Amino acid sequence: MEQLVERLSALDPEAESAVRAIAYFDTLIASRAGLDSFVRAAAILTGCPAGLHDPDRHVYLRIHPDGHRLDPGPAAPAWPGADLHGTAHGRVWVERGGAPTTVDGVILERLAAGVGIVLDRTRGRAPAWDPAGVETLLSADADPATRLRAARRLTIPVELRVRVVAALPLRRSGADPVAAPEFGDPVLSRWSTRIGRVSAAIVPATTDCRELPLRTGVGPSCTVADAWRSWAGAVTALRLTADGTPAGPGPRHLCHDDLGALAVLTERLAPADALIADVRALLAAEAATAGSLATLSALVEQNSLRQAAAALHLHHSTLQARLPQLQAVLGYPLDTAAGRARLHLALALHRIHANGMLP
Structure with missing residues (x-):
């Protein structure tokens, strides 16, 4: 192997780096190294943080080129990566911002192979959907x-x-x-x-x-x-x-x-029991004027009339003008704490009724 590396060094430095990377990962496989060792090797060889994510087994690992662990985080689509064989969505990657090199591809292929061997040995095959x-x-x-x-x-x-x-x-x-x-x-x-x-x-x-x-x-x-x-x-x-x-x-x-x-x-509360008079009033308001439910929901979700109007993409004076008609259908005021609490509960009961029976 050393003779081959020396000859490649004279002919193609990039090929020499690729062969050295292969040899390095083969040594890790032969020594039954752990996941940290494989990911750390990829980070050192590329000079970029390297990562591993196997959602099937809930394994997440990122390591900096200086060897310390980084907080878990998703892989950016632009980073060079390779899929883990035998998993649905497992992946390894190096966090290189520019174009990937040929050596990156070799490192990622060996990283994926080595990580797959370790995961199968230590955690077994991820189970099928059950x-x-x-x-x-x-x-x-x-x-x-x-x-x-x-x-x-x-x-x-x-x-x-x-x-x-x-x-x-x-x-x-x-x-x-x-x-x-x-x-x-x-x-x-x-x-x-x-x-x-x-x-x-x-x-x-x-x-x-x-x-x-x-x-x-x-x-x-x-x-x-x-x-x-x-x-x-x-x-x-x-x-x-x-x-x-x-x-x-x-x-x-x-x-x-x-x-x-x-x-x-x-x-x-069963769905049928949620259909009380206040919920019937909400249904009557929506039947009379389409969008009434959205208006009333905004009134309880927002902290002020102006914020409710902004959420509805209305001028606040337009929303203010709608309140008397809504109050007349509902039968209680909407500008008091008690009225807003009553409306909040009525809307919750309306959703319980609308969603019907669930397991």
Whole structure:
């Protein structure tokens, strides 16, 4: 090998660097080095931070060329990278801002191969999608031993804090049927299933679901053994969501942690029981003037009439002129604290009624 390197050095310095990189990674493989060693080698050889992300096994690693670990962060699309074989979305990369070199490609290929060997040796193959196992973890009727076996089968780390996400798709129109969505994010899709018309996913407690193009309720943080409790909280939160459109105003994403006393009411109220006189008044207002629900939602979501008008893209005097008609249909004032509280509760009950029965 040394003789080959010396000859290549005289002919093509870049080829020499590529062969040295291959030899370096082969040595790491032969010595059964760990993940840190492989990623650190890529960072040193390229002079750029290097990273690894395997969402199937929840492995995330970034290392600086000087050898110290960096905070986890997503790989930029422009950075050179390589896919991890045998994973759905695993990837390694080097954080080079300019055009990648030929040696970068060699390093990334050897990095991906070495990381794959280490992951298979230390963590086993990532399991196939197992919706039945997820459903077992979310079932209130499953005994603890059965839940533990399901968690092991899904390779969910025992120490991992998780939340459960309950999701429904956004309606394209008021007449569209509601169907369970597919989770596109690999972190969400690995431990997911469908229960009734709702999609459910177990995710690490730190996962941010607010950017998903879905309506989501997020349950409280818990251990894997208590995922069924988080699922119940997620469904409660989902019952209070809406599409966030003029036709379906209201929050698209809600966390059970933020509901407070409203969670207690929602858990105990059937959709049919939510159709009280105040909710019928909301429906009457919308029937009389399209957009009334969006107007009323803005009034309770914003801190002032001017802010509500800005959210509705109206002049505040225009919104002020609409209030008497809305108050007449609702039967109570909207410019008092009691009236706004009553409206806030009525809108929540309206969403409970509109969402119908959920698991």
